[in-house]
Amino acid sequence: MSKDIRIKKGLNINLVGEAEQTISKAVLSNVYAINLKDFHGITPKMLVKQGAEVKAGEALFYNKNNQDMVFVSPVSGELVEIERGARRRILTLKILADKTQGQLEHAKLDFENASAVDIKAYLLKGGCWPFVKQRPYDIIANPDDTPKAIFISAYSTAPLAADYDFVLQGKEKELQAAVSALGKLTPGKVHVSIGKSSGSPMTGLSGITLHNVSGPHPAGLVGTQINKIDPINKGEVVWTVNPQDLVIIGELLLTGKFNAERIVALAGSSVKAPKYYRTKIGTEISTFLYASGVNTDNFRVINGDVLTGSKSRQDGYLGYYNNTVTAIPEGDDYELFGWNKPVFNKISATRALTFSWLQPNKKYELTTNTNGEHRAFVVTGMYEKVFPMDIYPMQLLKACMVQDLDEMEQLGLYEVAPEDFSLTEFICISKQPHQRIIREGLDLLYKEIG
Template identity: 80%
Template sequence: MWYFWAHFSITDKGFHFMSKDIRIKKGLNINLVGAAEPTTSKAALSNVYAINLLDFHGLTPKMLLKEGAEVKAGEALFYNKNVESMMFVSPVSGELVEIERGARRKILTLKILADKKQEYHTHKTLDLGKASAADIKKFLLKSGCWPFIKQRPYDFIADPTVTPKAIFISGFNTGPLAADLEYVLAGKEKELQAALSALGKLTPGSVHVSINAKGNSIFSQMEGIELHKVSGPHPAGLVGTQINKIDPINKGERVWTVGAADLVIIGEALLTGKFNAERLVALAGSSIKKPQYYKTKIGAEVSTFLYASGVNDKHFRVINGDVLTGSKTRQDGYLGFYNTTVTAIPEGDDYEFFGWNKPVFDKISTTRALTFSWLQPNKKYDLDTNTNGEHRAFVVTGMYEEVFPMDIYPLQLLKACMVKDLDEMEQLGLYEVIPEDFSLTEFICISKQPHQQIIREGLDLLHKEIG
């Protein structure tokens, strides 16, 4: 259930943008304790930086350097075996001290011991006005910015050899405790505009940017984009929801997506020729005493800011990303490649006496089965990582639809993935979704099914069989 109002707005430069208002009705805002306050501190300097290759799903890396090699910030460490011009660069200058490998010598993590004095590897900048699509592609591929561009279907790093029908960017976060993009992007107009202009040349379609209808987004000043005002509960801020409402993906089509904060790194590289891995990261979650923002770099040790204001719990989980879509890391782990949020919440590995039948006031629920979160819709909850029940077969129906705004049957698609029915997976819309689109149905799932994993495995199978 959603509505369109098309209207024209005229910016001060006289450009005509068609802006469409999109109202998302289905969804659920998960209000948690520990949102980051809008203040920023500089994180302590990290000694070691790490690139976690699990951040790049489906990538076959090929190393360019050996252990012990010296690198500059922005210098390539490895490349994509399938697209050899796609470089992955070091966030800092230093020594490649460790290549951690797993089973069958699969590379898991690269660790770089940072130099005291940082040196940057610079590329010749482009004249964005004149540069062709090929020039821009070439620049992004060699400068290490390309991996920020993701593609649908399959949620891989974008394949530069296929032209996308459009590029989508979500200009706001609605996920629980996720970084506030208005705060993170403040003052980055130049970088954003450069990145958006460059991306605009890579597609014959539009660069769609969705912003919060109620907010005051920096993107409303940008040129060369199609702006969409979106309102409603989470997952209104997920780019998948926006694509589904703006221009859904058909079989055989490609669209690209880029994280709004990643645009800053892309834009800065285009303007200066340097890959600057610096990021503003929201440290959030109920385990953090004073949640706030930290200035740090991709791959930095999370311990350089995790304890800066103290922690509330002894036994907590550190998450690279938000609580619905992030990946688990350790307290001595490293900031992920794409993450603008680090969340710490208490581990829930304890039993609860009669947890299944007593009235519940301190947990979130979409039912009213002696669960009372419906009484206080604005209350902030302190949730731990307990599953609140055991894994079961799918039983209850009709609940996912309440929080799933896409024009897709979520239960049927999940089941098609589970039984590996490729035809059904295609027909029910698997090309349009990525795991994070099922993070909310997974959260409310009474049978505690691993929705995101099911979708990921379904996508991998579809890619393997159909490509």
């Protein structure tokens, strides 16, 4: 049974620098890196030593809490550096790529007839498990769980994010394999959401429940869709997978190989020629950033979209889960009377001498400036206008800040991920760090109740 979702509450953030829909091949990177911050809550245990040779798809480390869950190398090469931080915590692993790539091949799995146990084991062994995330807590799924449903959002509404309809073209076979296999891991449904009247390659898949989604951001966030389709209750678990990662899962199932290739959108107003690049997980961002050119010196490179991405550097590396890289100007400058003069070049959710409401389709060139200082929560009723879930956002944030576990549970913390609060954070007049507050709340809840 298909259920269409129409979101009314929200806000589209139209930015300059949308990626043009042409795919170029990025230069091969010398060094590939895996940033351990991408795997929230995972304590890594190394499986190979520094200086060891690994093949593409070969395990580098495993999860301390579940030694079956291995994380694999995107390329073949030499593990040249294990960068550690305070208390010898591993931060990044760097692999110097070989000239000729070797690939670890697993025996093919007949996933059509395989049991759930076999599929889980195969995905774990093949290094594809980290792509499966779970809610509550927004962490890598626990393979021992049985989720009540699996959600996949193939509709991107985030500003400048890669267009799934475009990047998934021609990947129908892999997608079908992945959803067929994942469908066996749940007694429930595999919910796939696509943009209304879009030519998504997901449309023709079998074994899924298709949802047409329309409306402004955050309509494309999987959390919004879960809340509208089948909200999470205490004790329930749902899994989510990004479509671009489904392709990698599908390829592993079909060929037995872990193929880290990914089509990445390079976007943002600091990029001269924003477009799509074919590259690999962990690649140096500079391999394609400078191919497109930049038009300023002072800009920020973001792994992901501007609302939920993580700050990177010009010499940084593509994140494990990201298929968008955004470059926008830094806003580290003062603005004379910035607080009271009429504003035409920034987006606002109010009309307090801010005029973005006059041109809802205008594209803006936003910087990283906060446009004001951090304050206590004052204004009420704003967040609700861009927060489509049946949750009181400010009350939930406050419950997280005061670490009231009962309140957090009752107000629906199990249903949300930090990204669901990216839009409320964007419009927040008090400039509160919503996503961090929710992340810390989730971590606390996981630690105490888990």
